[in-house]
Amino acid sequence: MTTPDYTTRWPAKRLLFAAVAILILVSGGAVGAVAVSLSQLTDARLLVLEQIGPARRHVQELSTAFVNQETGVRGFALSGRDDFLAPYTSGQADERAALDNARGRLGSTKPEYSAALDQIEQYAIEWRGSYAEPLIAQVRARGPNAAAASTDQGKELFDRLRGAADDLEGKMAVDVDAARAKLDNAANVVLWVTMSVGALLILLIAIVAIVLYRILIAPLAGLAEQVRVVSSGDFAKQVDVPGPREIVMLGHDIDAMRLRILGDLESVREAHERLDTQSKELQRSNAELEQFAYVASHDLQEPLRKVASFCQLLERRYGGQLDERADQYIGFAVDGAKRMQVLINDLLAFSRVGRMAREHTIVDLGELVNQVVGSLSPAIQEAEASIDVPADLPSVRGEASLLGGVFQNLIGNALKFHGTEKPEVRLTVERTDGFWTFTCRDNGIGIDSEYAERIFVIFQRLHHKDAYPGTGIGLAMCRKIIEYHGGTIWLDTDQDTGTTFRFTLPVVEESETPNE
Structure with missing residues (x-):
């Protein structure tokens, strides 16, 4: 079995870190793109809803305030009655409020608007100083007929004031339309960016899943399949799987274990063969022992019985006729033969136990x-x-x-x-x-x-x-x-x-x- 080169393979930990890093980078880029689009959308919304739009309404209120002032002055000039000056007085208050509100809404975002408001305010001051206030003073002093000479001059000044206010409101209307278009465009961009990011993330997740399956799940499944083949009894099957370093090392360790098991099986097989040989040898030995037992119980005991019988016959027939030592020798022979018979019988009984x-x-x-x-x-x-x-x-x-x-x-x-x-x-x-x-x-x-x-x-x-x-x-x-x-x-x-x-x-x- 060859040892694989682990150094040329990425470990699974590095692969997982790489996949996570890619997901984080792409997700970060997607979040950044969405954030930029949302920022643009917010800016456009702020411009339309919080700045130019409200400022335009205040400019319209300013125009209305000017008209009210002009109406009040004209009515007072024709009638000489002070109650006709009420629109003039309230119009000035409305003018100041509209100017303050418009400036507050615009801030420093549109310097040209601030300059236009300053110009309009200056025109209003000139109209009141050059026409409205002198006219009111003349009417109070001489009566309604005293205002006829300055009417043309007042009209010229008021038209200039109204024209400046209308021009500013027109510019604001154009800017509001442009801001609304920008707002719509930003909303569309956010929508498309969100959809694109979602699709990209789905595609990226699918790619990462496929890559992880091919480099992790598939090798693990292949390793498991090979292990099942080996565990089913096919120990000759070599375990070899591609993949990350850890999976290759695991496969190598499993294959080393397979080889050890194969070696142990070979040893067990050889031991079984030796055991079979020894079993056959034991059976042969038992057969010989059976034969020996038969010989011991029949062939050996028969001569012993004859020896004992003839010795006893000698003892009975010639007892007392031989010397004392001869009688003793005959007794030894009889006793030895009988003891031999007892030993043989005991040995046979011992050999039969369990057999x-x-x-x-x-x-x-x-x-x-x-x-x-x-x-x-x-x-x-x-x-x-x-x-x-x-x-x-x-x-x-x-x-x-x-x-x-x-x-x-x-x-x-x-x-x-x-x-x-x-x-x-x-x-x-x-x-x-x-x-x-x-x-x-x-x-x-x-x-x-x-x-x-x-x-x-x-x-x-x-x-x-x-x-x-x-x-x-x-x-x-x-x-x-x-x-x-x-x-x-x-x-x-x-x-x-x-x-x-x-x-x-x-x-x-x-x-x-x-x-x-």
Whole structure:
């Protein structure tokens, strides 16, 4: 597997940052464009609604104020009555208010308008000073007929004043129309900019989504598909995906894991092949062992029986006719032949445990132990022993004959290896999780802790056969039987006196226990 060059690929973090940066830049540009358009729209709106438009209305009010003043002066000149001067007086107040309002609306945005207002104000002052006020004074002094001589001069001055006001209002009307057109244009620009920005953002988001899909989502989906192929059992499939640095590195790590799994599978396959070979070898060995057992049980025991029979025949026929040493030798031969037969039988029994399996059944250990104690009653009576068996021994699953052999060996050993006191054997049981733990305790000679494992080895004896009879296979048989039933057996070395053996057997589920 080749290692990809990660340095030539952008990491996913950089790609995401680039996409976000592009979105931010475009969004910022779009917001800026919209802001400029809105600013222009606001300026146009302010010009129309807050400046020129209201100022134009005040100029129109100014023209009305001038007309009212002129009407008042003319009426007073014709009638001489002071009440006709009311429009003249109120017109001056309206004039001042209109001028102040117009100047306030315009401010410094339109200097030419301010200059025009100043000119109009000057014309109004000249009209009043040169015509209106002198005319009013003449009428007060001489009567209505005194104003006829200055009428032409007043008309000329007032026409100049009205013309200036009308010219300013006309210019304002033109500017208002231009501002309205600018306002409409700005509104259209805002609309088009907004629509364009929206379309651009949608297009950009779509492009970013497509790019992200191609450089992130698609490689991840491809990686997931290849991983599913490998996880389905095709470990020969190489995991190799393009994309950002992190995805390529992840694919490389997964492929490295695939190769390790492939190597482990190859090791397991080789182990299975070795196991199959060993299994076949074991089957062959078992077949040879079966043949050996047959030979041991028939072909070997037959010569031993003949040796024992002829030695016994010699002992009976020539007993007393030979010297004492000859009789002793014949006794040795008979005893050796019999011991050999016992050893062969015990060895055959040991080899059959777990090999000649029978169907496991539910075994009532209380009844089984009572049968064992009954079979040992001659030895119990001879040793004057006491056997304490609990009444609530459980039922377990197994072979009754083999389990009976365990109890018979343990109780028999307690009767055999007793001290000067009368043997006392006590059986107890307790449940620990999914196992029954049995205890067989006696007050015999005990076993040193250093021999805790040796005693379970076949044909290992701690005492001479003359001191304690036996073949040394009993505890080895017990361990093999208990392990065959899924438990363990050991010597409890924490006891100070006597011997204590403990062993476990699996608990039988209540559904498996037969109803009473």
